Amino acid sequence: MGFPDQIVRTVELAHPPAAVWTALTTAEGLGTWFGHAAAIDLRPGGAAQMTWKNGHKADMRIERVEKPSVFGFTWPIHGLPDDDPRRTYVEFTLEPVDAGTRLTMVESGFAQLPADDYREAFDGNTDGWANELGELVEYLNAA
Secondary structure (H helix, E strand, O other): OOOOOEEEEEEEEOOOHHHHHHHHHOHHHHHHHHOOEEEEOOOOOOEEEEEOOOOOEEEEEEEEEEOOOEEEEEEEOOOOOOOOOOEEEEEEEEEEEOOEEEEEEEEEOHHHOOHHHHHHHHHHHHHHHHHHHHHHHHHHHHO
């Protein structure tokens, strides 16, 4: 039996796609709701980095930019050593709806891990996305 490979979360946001796009794809947005500071070169192949106050950082590679509907990146897998080359792929899809925007986040690539590493990474990111998407809602509502 294999492991689930994806974490999928969908959030209905009472904000237009343009506002959600800006929150997802700018250093100001990412550095406010997702991390504590961010830098981003918004183009396929571009680099992005987020840092947190606890000293943790994540180096990301931008993979997909289809303004204003799809933004994707790869990043290190939670719990693995910094020099481990394996990554997961995170993709945000924005869909206009009457009330604002339906945001779907899919993180995939967990099935490449052995059981011990899988459980830590999958569980950690499942909890993490619940928190982070809640912070995105708060960030957008405060704007």
